[in-house]
Amino acid sequence: MDTPCPIARGISAFGDTWSLLILRDALGGATRFDSFRKNLGIAPTVLTKRLAMLTEEGLLERVRYQDNPPRDEYRLTPAGRDLRPILMLIAQWGRTHRPGGDLVRYLDAASGIELEPVAIDRVTGDPIGTRPIRVIIPEAEG
Amino acid sequence: MDTPCPIARGISAFGDTWSLLILRDALGGATRFDSFRKNLGIAPTVLTKRLAMLTEEGLLERVRYQDNPPRDEYRLTPAGRDLRPILMLIAQWGRTHRPGGDLVRYLDAASGIELEPVAIDRVTGDPIGTRPIRVIIPEAEG
Numbered sequence: 001m002d003t004p005c006p007i008a009r010g011i012s013a014f015g016d017t018w019s020l021l022i023l024r025d026a027l028g029g030a031t032r033f034d035s036f037r038k039n040l041g042i043a044p045t046v047l048t049k050r051l052a053m054l055t056e057e058g059l060l061e062r063v064r065y066q067d068n069p070p071r072d073e074y075r076l077t078p079a080g081r082d083l084r085p086i087l088m089l090i091a092q093w094g095r096t097h098r099p100g101g102d103l104v105r106y107l108d109a110a111s112g113i114e115l116e117p118v119a120i121d122r123v124t125g126d127p128i129g130t131r132p133i134r135v136i137i138p139e140a141e142g
Numbered sequence: 143m144d145t146p147c148p149i150a151r152g153i154s155a156f157g158d159t160w161s162l163l164i165l166r167d168a169l170g171g172a173t174r175f176d177s178f179r180k181n182l183g184i185a186p187t188v189l190t191k192r193l194a195m196l197t198e199e200g201l202l203e204r205v206r207y208q209d210n211p212p213r214d215e216y217r218l219t220p221a222g223r224d225l226r227p228i229l230m231l232i233a234q235w236g237r238t239h240r241p242g243g244d245l246v247r248y249l250d251a252a253s254g255i256e257l258e259p260v261a262i263d264r265v266t267g268d269p270i271g272t273r274p275i276r277v278i279i280p281e282a283e284g
Contacts, residue, residue, distance in 0.1 A: 005246050006236030007229050011162045013240065015232070020153045028277065058239070079239045085261030085270040086231045087149050090157070093228065094148030097200070097221045098155065102280030104147050108266055109274035116264035119227030121257045124250060128227040128259055132251035135170065138244030 004138050013057045014083065018042060018050045020090075023076075026060065027084050031073040059083070088117040146280050155199045156225065160184060160192045162232075165218075168202065169226050173215040201225070230259040 003009060014023060018040075025039055037047055051074055054060045059080035065073050088106065095103060106115045119128040145151060156165060160182075167181055179189055193216055196202045201222035207215050230248065237245060248257045261270045 009236035009240035094151035098151035
């Protein structure tokens, strides 16, 4: 991935529909092929390809959990777990712009209060998008 | 979109590779077909379909900017602009997990300091993922 755009690098690693849904389920605790397959209603051949891709991208790790017969499961790596904030922000977008019906809710387990995910700039403390941003594009080499 | 999962609702609206890249360019200021096409190297037929889909999903709005010959441009709606925090978090993920070479940088325009996007829970103020989350799944109807 040679692009200087860090957004494109991320999208290349996990930014397609099935990958995002598989990662959502992995963050929800799924590890096994059959769990992903049943929950997503995804064709086994497609699931096999996506799990291989996500493993190659270093978002999932394939781990043998049983030897006879051999069975593997897929565990999130630290890079995969780092997608939780992104998916929680997508959830917040869905709740805001695609409301209707009973939705899955996410509570802070300790307080029982519903999460209100928001992206801020750690430096200023302000929500992203409330202050002008300047984009610096590196000059092409050579 | 009947799923009770707000993440799936978001992914259904914009969670595929081309849509995310088109929205990235729209947030960067692109509005015209030829700008998207040149910047992304995307086939015109594919771009036409994606722009129609994003317009139908209410993320872009098609606006006539010239009458003779007729020319339209695509402007972000408020729902589309609400994707900026998600894309900035994806950028942060890319910077962390796909480093290497000169990357595009995002500065706070007023201070000139590089953004450090982080998703927090507005209630507790803590970064998402640092406290246990409880997921409430609505019961199926009927």
